Amino acid sequence: MLTGRDYVISLTVNGERHDIDADPEMPLLWALRDLIKLTGTKYGCGIAQCGACTIHIDGQPARACVTPVSAAVGTEIRTIEGLSPDATHPVQQAWIELDVVQCGYCQSGQVMAAAALLEQNPSPTDADIDAAMNGNICRCGTYPRIRAAVKRAAELKRAGEPA
Amino acid sequence: MSPTDTGGDNASPRIGRRHFLIGIGVIAGGIAAGQWLRPYLVGGRDSAPKEFQPHAFVRIGADDRVTVIIGKSEMGQGIYTGLPMILAEELDVNPQRLAVEIAGVDPAFNHPFLPAQFTGGSMSVMSTYEALRRVGATARRMIVQAAATEWGVAAADLRTEDGVVFAPDGRSATYGKFVEAASALPVPAKENITLKNRADFRYIGKPQRRLDSRIKVNGEAQFGIDVDLPNMLVAVVARPPQFGASVRSFDASQAKAVRGVVDVKQIPSGVAVIAEHTWAALKGREALRIEWQDGPGATLSTESMRTERRALLARTGLLAKNQGDAIAALADARRKIDVEYELPYLAHACMEPLNAVAWVKNDRCEMWLGTQGQSQDAQLVAAALGIPAANVKINTMFLGGGFGRRASGTSDFPVEAAHVAKGLNRPVKVVWTREDDTRGGYYRPFGLNRVQAAIGADGLPIAYFHRVVSKPVLANTALGKMAVSKEGVDPSTLEGSADMPYAIPNLRAEVHNTNETVPSLWWRSVGHSANGFVANSVIDELANLAGQDPYRYRRALLAGKPRHLAVLDKAATAAGWGKPLPKGHFHGIALQESFNSIVAQVAEVSVSGKQVRVHRVTCAVDCGLAVNPDQVVAQMQSGIVFGLSAALRGEITIEGGAAVQSNFDTYPVLRLADTPVIDVHIVDSDGPIGGIGEPGTPPIAPAVCNAIHAATGQRIRRLPISASLA
Numbered sequence: 074m075l076t077g078r079d080y081v082i083s084l085t086v087n088g089e090r091h092d093i094d095a096d097p098e099m100p101l102l103w104a105l106r107d108l109i110k111l112t113g114t115k116y117g118c119g120i121a122q123c124g125a126c127t128i129h130i131d132g133q134p135a136r137a138c139v140t141p142v143s144a145a146v147g148t149e150i151r152t153i154e155g156l157s158p159d160a161t162h163p164v165q166q167a168w169i170e171l172d173v174v175q176c177g178y179c180q181s182g183q184v185m186a187a188a189a190l191l192e193q194n195p196s197p198t199d200a201d202i203d204a205a206m207n208g209n210i211c212r213c214g215t216y217p218r219i220r221a222a223v224k225r226a227a228e229l230k231r232a233g234e235p236a
Numbered sequence: 237m238s239p240t241d242t243g244g245d246n247a248s249p250r251i252g253r254r255h256f257l258i259g260i261g262v263i264a265g266g267i268a269a270g271q272w273l274r275p276y277l278v279g280g281r282d283s284a285p286k287e288f289q290p291h292a293f294v295r296i297g298a299d300d301r302v303t304v305i306i307g308k309s310e311m312g313q314g315i316y317t318g319l320p321m322i323l324a325e326e327l328d329v330n331p332q333r334l335a336v337e338i339a340g341v342d343p344a345f346n347h348p349f350l351p352a353q354f355t356g357g358s359m360s361v362m363s364t365y366e367a368l369r370r371v372g373a374t375a376r377r378m379i380v381q382a383a384a385t386e387w388g389v390a391a392a393d394l395r396t397e398d399g400v401v402f403a404p405d406g407r408s409a410t411y412g413k414f415v416e417a418a419s420a421l422p423v424p425a426k427e428n429i430t431l432k433n434r435a436d437f438r439y440i441g442k443p444q445r446r447l448d449s450r451i452k453v454n455g456e457a458q459f460g461i462d463v464d465l466p467n468m469l470v471a472v473v474a475r476p477p478q479f480g481a482s483v484r485s486f487d488a489s490q491a492k493a494v495r496g497v498v499d500v501k502q503i504p505s506g507v508a509v510i511a512e513h514t515w516a517a518l519k520g521r522e523a524l525r526i527e528w529q530d531g532p533g534a535t536l537s538t539e540s541m542r543t544e545r546r547a548l549l550a551r552t553g554l555l556a557k558n559q560g561d562a563i564a565a566l567a568d569a570r571r572k573i574d575v576e577y578e579l580p581y582l583a584h585a586c587m588e589p590l591n592a593v594a595w596v597k598n599d600r601c602e603m604w605l606g607t608q609g610q611s612q613d614a615q616l617v618a619a620a621l622g623i624p625a626a627n628v629k630i631n632t633m634f635l636g637g638g639f640g641r642r643a644s645g646t647s648d649f650p651v652e653a654a655h656v657a658k659g660l661n662r663p664v665k666v667v668w669t670r671e672d673d674t675r676g677g678y679y680r681p682f683g684l685n686r687v688q689a690a691i692g693a694d695g696l697p698i699a700y701f702h703r704v705v706s707k708p709v710l711a712n713t714a715l716g717k718m719a720v721s722k723e724g725v726d727p728s729t730l731e732g733s734a735d736m737p738y739a740i741p742n743l744r745a746e747v748h749n750t751n752e753t754v755p756s757l758w759w760r761s762v763g764h765s766a767n768g769f770v771a772n773s774v775i776d777e778l779a780n781l782a783g784q785d786p787y788r789y790r791r792a793l794l795a796g797k798p799r800h801l802a803v804l805d806k807a808a809t810a811a812g813w814g815k816p817l818p819k820g821h822f823h824g825i826a827l828q829e830s831f832n833s834i835v836a837q838v839a840e841v842s843v844s845g846k847q848v849r850v851h852r853v854t855c856a857v858d859c860g861l862a863v864n865p866d867q868v869v870a871q872m873q874s875g876i877v878f879g880l881s882a883a884l885r886g887e888i889t890i891e892g893g894a895a896v897q898s899n900f901d902t903y904p905v906l907r908l909a910d911t912p913v914i915d916v917h918i919v920d921s922d923g924p925i926g927g928i929g930e931p932g933t934p935p936i937a938p939a940v941c942n943a944i945h946a947a948t949g950q951r952i953r954r955l956p957i958s959a960s961l962a
Contacts, residue, residue: 096495099515107470107513112462113455115636116514117587118670122900125587153455160454169449172866175874176312177452177459178587178636184453203909210900212587212637213312214877216911218870 082142086111087155097143102126104142105152113153113181117210124209127182127189128152134189153181156188163233164188167226175213183209187223191230197223288415290378290423291371292344294323300399300412302327303335307345308364309355309608310338310448311638312874313929314867317446321864322365325440326372326432328396329411336447341610341630350715352611356643356758358831358927361863365925373429381424382417383409434861443866448634460606460633461591465663468593469498471656472517472667474524475506478893479677480531480753483507490523500524503655505648510656514667533753533893538682541752541890542578545684545705549576553703553746556725557734560742562688565699569690572699573777576686578954579766581679581888582759583897585905588636589673592653595663600627602663605650606635608643612714616647617654639878640758644678645713648755671898679888680759681707681750685770695782696792699742702733702770707756708749709763716758724749728758732767732934737800737829738775738793754890760878761930764830768934769883769941769955772826776942777951786942787813787825794827799923803827803834803856806917811838811854820844821851824943826935833859833926837876837935840912841943846961850880850912850940858919859926868928869916875932876914881906883937885958 084091084101086109093108100119105111105128117125119138126137129151156162160169164187167173174180183206190197190205197205202223211219285299295303304320316336324331339345347354348363376396383401384391395402402408434441451457476482486507488500496516500509507526511517566572593604594617601621607613610630618625635642653666668676683706692698708726710716720726725747734745759765779789787808794800804827808814813823820842827836840852855872862868885904889896897903941952952960 096515096519103513103515106462107515110464111455112458112464115459115587116461116589116667118900120670120899120901123587123670153453156454160450165450165453168453169445172446172449172870174312174446174449174452175314175870176310176587176635176637177448177457178634180452181455207907207909210587210905210907212585212639212878212881212905214874214906214911215870216877216906216908217873217914219908220911 082146084109084142084145084150085148086150087152093142095142098141100138101128101140101142101145101150102137105137111152111154115178115181117179122210123179124186125179125182127185127209129185129189132189132192134186153185156184162188163229164191164222164226166229167222171218171222171225173215173218173222175215179209179211183211183219187219187226190223191227195231196227286415288419290375292342293368293371294327294375296375296379296411296415298412298415300410301335302329302333302399302411303337305337305339307339307342307353308360309606309632309635309638311355311608311635311642313871314446314864315355315360316448317444318361318864318867319364319368320447321439321444322361322368323372325437326369327376329399331439331444331447333399334447338632341614346611352609352715354611354643354715355608355638356640358930362832362925362927369431370426370429373431374424377424377429378418378421379411379414381421382414386414386417440863441861441865444864446867457634459588459636460593460604461588461636461665461667463593463604463633463665465593465595468663468665469510469512469660470514470517470665470667471508471510472514472521472669472672473503473506473508473652473656474521474526475672475676476528476531478531478534479536479755480533480893482529482531484527484529486524486526488524490525491520494520494523503652505652505655508656508666510660510664517667518669531753531893536752536754536893537891538889541682541750542684545750548705548748549684549686549703551748553748554723554725556730556747557743557745559744562699562701562742562744565742566688566690566701569692569698571781572688572690573774573781574686574688575774575777575953576684577770577773578685579683579769580886580955581682581754581890582882582886583674583679583888583903584637584639584641584759585674585903586637586639586641589670590641590649590668590676591666592650593663593665594650594653594657596621596654596657596660599623600629601654601657602629602631603650603653604631604633606633606642607650608635608638608640609647609715613647613650616651620651620654621658639760640762641678643713644757645716648678670900674898674903675895677755677895678757679754680765681709681756683766687770687774689774689778691778691782695784697738697740697778700740700774701744702730703746703748704729705748705750707752707754709756709758711749712756713758728763730767731763732828732830733771736771737797738771738790739795740793753893760875761830761933764828764930764934765879765882765937768826768828768830769937772828772935772938773941773951773953776824776938776945780945785814790825790827799858799921800827800829800834802919803836803858806856806919807836807838807854810856810915810917811840813838822943822946824939824941824946826938826942828931828934830931830934831927832924833857833928833931835872835931835935837939839936839939839943841940841947843944843947848884848940848944848957848961852913852915853936853939854915854917855932856917856919857931858921858923859928859931860921860923861925862918865918868918871928872916872932873914875930876936877906877911879933879936880940883940883955883957885956887956887959
């Protein structure tokens with residue numbers, strides 16, 4: 074129930090509108106997780122150091138932990154839950170094919186970062202991958218497989234697109 | 237209650253049974269350890285298919301669905317794939333068709349060697365391998381017997397493949413057709429069950445894709461921090477700014493004025509701010525005003541501990557190992573070294589910060605945890621609440637990393653959550669921020685080591701005398717302290733050094749136990765991560781002193797140990813040891829036996845000023861039997877990255893009784909761009925099954941430091957490398 078003191082913020086997440094009662098400064102991360110109940114986006118550091126909270130805002134990768142909800146109003150927010158309806162995005166397919174995940178906690182952010190990279194650069198070089206993925210920490214050490222899987226995802230994506 | 241009843245009067249739909257594996261099935265009623273059930277036919281109501289359940293570990297449905305129930309915690313090591321594979325092998329079902337269910341807490345899932353449900357010590361496969369095979373083989377035999385009776389043929393004439401029974405006359409049917417008949421059969425005696433020969437394995441030893449990948453790439457997997465229950469609150473705790481300090485007084489008026497804050501209360505570990513959501517709890521905590529009471533460690537610093545430890549290094553310690561007469565051999569030796577090695581405190585820094593959900597209802601408590609130690613958590617939570625341990629129900633979630641931190645000796649984070657939840661009458665999730673987690677202690681201990689070692693006329697070692705000053709790890713855990721000798725020698729303090737495989741005739745080890753306020757804990761590979769560095773560095777120093785090649789020197793010291801030699805040779809050969817490297821690149825080598833596995837690594841390194849670059853790591857491993865070879869590779873990659881993070885820059889320092897570092901900006905960990913190419917070679921072996929989660933970590937620091945020595949002549953005797961090169 075909303076009262077006179079409430080802030081109403083409208084967010085569009087994965088194509089759906091959500092009206093939430095949130096302080097405008099609340100990081101989008103907590104709005105997504107605690108209020109909209111989309112917990113695929115993870116908390117890892119709160120200071121844009123680890124990338125676990127990577128989402129897409131208007132197609133660009135962003136760190137939800139340092140994005141106030143007020144800054145996300147009027148944008149198209151995409152989270153891991155909205156990347157594909159059935160884990161068939163080329164990045165997800167490549168991750169499954171190469172058994173990238175271990176504990177899995179950072180992988181929502183890794184997958185979202187990789188998906189954003191391939192939107193901008195369909196054929197990333199090693200250096201491109203290092204640069205784009207270096208902000209995403211994985212403590213299980215899945216980095217060697219992430220490198221390989223980004224390349225595999227690029228192949229799958231190119232193969233799946235009309236020439 | 238049936239064995240599949242979730243037993244929860246409160247499990248929310250989000251946590252309830254899920255298609256793949258998130259079901260929290262509780263085997264109710266206390267099945268004794270490993271006990272066979274009178275075969276159950278469960279389900280069959282509410283349109284659920286009937287299921288045959290001969291044992292706590294497996295159910296087979298009339299719809300052919302095979303569910304394996306796993307009591308180990310999945311923290312990345314692939315246990316929700318590896319253990320089901322073992323059962324599936326003998327059951328003759330393709331592992332990719334399995335459903336995996338997270339077990340409840342029950343003695344049926346206790347560690348075979350410990351009176352507790354616990355995941356750690358790289359023991360899961362080696363300790364459950366036989367039991368899982370036996371359960372799979374027994375269930376298969378009962379299905380086959382049911383088919384034989386129905387078809388009027390001898391059971392011995394039937395064969396099975398991937399969940400289908402075949403008769404010689406061409407008839408066939410899936411396992412699901414026989415669940416009702418199998419449920420009426422007695423469980424066959426153990427001696428009537430034959431297990432497969434290794435040569436007949438269809439699945440074990442061949443790469444299987446992880447069963448939890450899909451739900452970990454679409455956001456579906458539920459970690460402890462993702463738990464959401466109706467009416468749930470979120471809390472953060474303001475903990476003392478130094479280890480051992482306490483709350484003197486606090487003023488919560490401003491905190492309570494923060495919108496969304498529901499309550500503020502003092503608990504043993506600090507002051508909890510309880511709110512409608514995480515952001516309100518964090519804002520509330522910022523608004524708290526607390527006067528802290530200094531504790532006994534108020535002036536503790538890394539420097540003060542280093543001074544104290546160095547003084548102890550000069551004095552005789554508790555004797556931990558004495559073989560031959562190292563003191564006399566050292567006195568007589570002409571070529572010898574006397575060196576000090578220092579290893580810093582290290583935080584585990586799991587990607588998922590610590591958290592716990594607790595719901596206290598009168599004399600009962602239900603918890604949702606990413607934990608490695610369910611039984612201890614239940615006992616200590618019960619003790620904290622003054623209720624029977626049987627009244628604590630724990631639901632195990634996915635762990636966003638563990639590395640030992642989620643099995644602290646005091647169950648610190650579950651117990652704290654229980655204190656927060658007490659009296660609330662609502663579920664509450666206690667979330668640690670990254671800063672709380674990094675500064676929260678339970679580190680790999682800060683250790684100072686003195687090694688005196690000598691070589692003989694042939695250059696080979698004749699004496700090795702290792703004295704270590706450190707805070708014991710096992711002694712501070714409920715499960716480990718039984719391993720501590722009555723004199724106070726904690727085996728983890730010297731493991732990996734005093735018991736190294738290298739042949740040295742005179743060996744002496746002594747320990748001094750410290751007891752500073754900073755809590756210590758096992759950290760991936762426990763004593764091996766510290767002692768493997770010391771021992772492998774010292775061996776390199778001795779090879780140098782002898783003027784011999786470090787790889788061939790190790791070969792000489794491993795003579796008569798074919799498994800060790802095969803691993804060492806594989807790593808050296810695959811890396812091209814002794815062959816030309818790119819300009820400015822150098823090799824270093826190390827070998828460590830830990831958790832019944834043998835791992836050798838060769839690091840290819842270049843050094844430019846103070847910048848160390850690790851280009852490639854070649855790793856060879858003998859773990860006896862590689863159940864899921866690709867996950868063995870994954871765990872080697874993982875252990876190497878984890879150990880390299882620590883070796884290059886990992887360090888928690890103490891000032892004013894508190895950790896200086898707080899987040900990934902001050903406690904940097906390895907990132908993708910700095911990750912070397914890692915080649916892993918599994919060495920075939922008929923040795924006993926070894927662990928795989930930890931043994932990849934110990935060799936990397938000495939391999940890299942030995943390569944730095946080769947490159948620069950500088951011996952790194954203090955980790956992290958960044959501190960030595962500064």
